[in-house]
Amino acid sequence: MTIKPACLVVDDETDIRELLVMTLERMGISTDSAADVDDAKFLLSQRHYALCLTDMRLPDGNGLDLVKHIN
Helix, strand or coil, X not given: CCCCCEEEEECCCHHHHHHHXXXXXXXXXXXXXXXXXXXXXXXXXXXXXXXXXXXXXXXXXXXXXXXXXXX
């Protein structure tokens, strides 16, 4: 059994988030998504991600807050 790499997409704009998720899944990358920093932090506590794509301006913080949390 092969484990697919996982990506977390974080963007408050639904259209952009869904487009990124569709594109990544077509590439064979397992993808989860969140609309804000709090949801992203929850998902990060539940699963390991090889990649995180995040918007810089989110309703409850910014992408750099999330990067600091990951590090």
